[in-house]
Amino acid sequence: MSITSLGYIGINSTRQAEWEGFATGLLGMQKVDQGGGMGLYRMDDRKQRLIVTGEGDEDLAFMGWEVDTPADLDALAARLENAGVRVTLHGAGLSDQRHVARLISFHDPDGNRLEAFCGPEIASDPFLSGRPISGFKTGSLGMGHVVLHVARVEGLLHFYRDLLGFRVTDYGLTPYPLYFFHVNGRHHSFAMVGSGRKGVHHFMVELLSLDDVGQGYDIAQQRDEGIAYSLGRHSNDHMMSFYSNAPSNFFVEYGWGAQIVDPASWEPFETTEGPSTWGHERLHLPEDNPVRLKMREMRHKTARDGFRAPDPQPNCAWLDAVVRAE
Template sequence: MTSVTELAYIGIEASDLDAWQHFGVDLMGMQLAERTEDSLALRMDAKAHRWIVVRGDADDLAFTGFECATEADLGAVVANLRAAGAEVAEGGADLAAARKVERVVVTADPVGNRVELFVGLADADTPFQSDVLFSNFVTGAGGAGHEFLMERVDRQEILDWYGILGFKVTDYVKEEVAPGVFADAVFTRCNERHHSVAWADMPFPKRIHHFMIEVGSINDVGLAYDRCMDAKQPFEMTLGMHPNDEMFSFYVRTPSGFNIEYGWGGLTIDDSTWQIKHLDKLDTWGHRAPQVVADLLKP
């Protein structure tokens, strides 16, 4: 079946672009690609951008861009979406130019998240350069990273819709986090990355709980952890590891109130051998709330 190949870029509507530039460049290690009065774009690799932050009051996910390998693949995905009753509109030349792609179409998933499907994300004119990274961001065949979104509608409806895009279920995690209270998540993939889009039935005020960016050295996780701590950037969770994607990471709050998972060592999937798993723990170890750690460290 024809599918998208990667989660290629993410768009955020943010009220404080200066804070986002500081967060993305100085703390996360990205490179500023462009800055205008009402937007900024951030690079993670040779591509023209991976993050697009536009001025607005929502402070939340604005759109996600998924790439198709060819025009024919894009056309097939669009046809399959329309056959399933989804509305898909051409983005037009102006939007394609703004996103630096050859062609883009716009639709919405069952939750109402804006989805942009496209071909041909341009390379930047200059090599990627970070002033703080020890290694590099892990993108390539796995795309920009993964997003962890809030369900808010029937899960099967979401899985069916993303199945049209070619997403497959990797695994499920359901953990009882308090008596009778469960965090229930499903993880889906469109390439070798363990998951590019995950969904959870759990309370959270934003559309997106976190976006994961991966680095090529464990040292970069520690260095970013120290930078965020020194900057007093609020943490969501301390260092830890997940049992499903085996990511060593921490979670830090963005200027818009959702989180970045900053990780290393994520599992890649071989489609020919992978079997769906059902797990009962979100974390192998760590990933504790900062206040819990602070209380434990009190004399």
Template sequence: MAITALGYLGVRSDKLDDWSDFAGGLLGMQKIDRGGKALAFRMDDKMQRLLVSDEPGDTLAFMGWEVAHKDDLQAYAARLDKAGVRVNLGSKELCDRRFVEGLIWFEDPMGNRVELFYNPMIASDPFVPGRPIDGFRTGPYGMGHAVLHVKDIDVMLPFYRDLLDFKVTDYGLTPYGLYFFHVNGRHHSFAMVGSGQEGFHHFMVEFQNLDDVGQGYDLANLEEGRVAYTLGRHINDLMTSYYAHSPSGFFVENGWGGMIIDEATWEAHETHDGPSFWGHERLYLTEEGGRKRLRDMRLDAAERGVRGPQVAECPWLYGELAKLGK
């Protein structure tokens, strides 16, 4: 049994008009009006990837993870039940709302709702982006990635790693605990930030064309306070990206060129050089609140000549670099 991809995300917000402009106009998703107090957005041939609903509760409503086979739902349900996790079977009405054949749902140790689903519905009409883009990198890699704030990584780590089979890609312990997990060839589909907080940190969408990221960055800079992290490049997954403030307060990473790993040869390892080669200035932080510390880590990495490979996709090379601890 296996979880194969991040399939969809659900967000609670009473700012549906703002989300329509943000997800459609800035990110380039296709808006689908589901009627009532909900908006859905497409990124590809799937019926929906993001659902925003006007209802009470925490900002992150649910994470939907796709499983490879129908029997995997029962297998994971049995494993979770044995570990003392209450598992709920998704009703037909819920499955219809998610446009999937079947699902189960439960909560992680911090109360985040997790849904495992099988066989998402394919749309009959082609994807039409909300602004001119070449599309998103999805397919076998799923929607992108999701990142949570966590109070206690030691509690959350075994839940996702041991019960749900998320595989650790790499991790960093400075300036705070960061764990990255893969469920397919995408460097990470899930991550935890050991910030001591709770809630949604960000989700990432990856564009097919670097220019689509750059043009979105221009659009974001037209709105005062929209950009949260400036354009930069991450050290671990090699993603070139910027982060935008979403209408709900958490971030959305807009990226291109993320690493595709060879799952068969990849070895988990600790990273030591900080989050980014360059850029990603945290505009939302104060100097004393971490902005200077993260900047100094980038400048130190630059002074030591830390560089990433200029290769769009090379799983073999990435695997070799991981063995060397680079």
């Protein structure tokens, strides 16, 4: 019944034209022609990875989590229902819309909608990026990751760790609680920030080349308020990235070079560095904002201490092709 990857995400937004320009012209996704008010975007051979609903309040609409088989989906549904979580089994209408064979939905304790599915549809035509990029790191690692604001981390730990089976990769407690969870070799497919708020903080897509990220950074700088966090490197997953202001009220992280973990042997631990080894200046906050100042001081301490993350694992074109084919 294990969840194996983040398959897709949905965003509630009526800003379809802005999302199309952002998703294709900056991120490099492919717009999929679709009737109705939704915007659909590809990142690889899947028929869709990002769904912009055309309605709602400019926030996360749902997260789609993949399992391997119908039996795994049934087992997950039974486990949730036995724990008192209401589960809805959807028919062909929504399954066809999501381009999957079977689909259930439920909500976490903060009210975030989750969907779990099996049997994703594979497109017959090749992926065509919206701008020249090397491609996205997906395959068995999934679409990327999602980070949520949560009212209380303690209230959601049981749900994601014990009910859904997400495994803690690492966590930090300063300046606020941060928990990172893996469901495959990606360092984290999900994380939560104990900010006392609710909603999406950001989602991340990972590229196959650092130049893709650098060129995206140049493109983002040409947009009004296009850069939310400056280029930097995280201390826990070691990803080099920047954050852009999305058309809705959250961020998108655009990165390269994150470490791959071994789920079978990984032991969770508390991190005290960072959260960035360098960079990631919070440009969206006022210069004298306490959070911006605290984050700056934390990475300056990391610099004084001489913390070094390991070099990224080299890109291997053959291995990347195998992962994408899985």
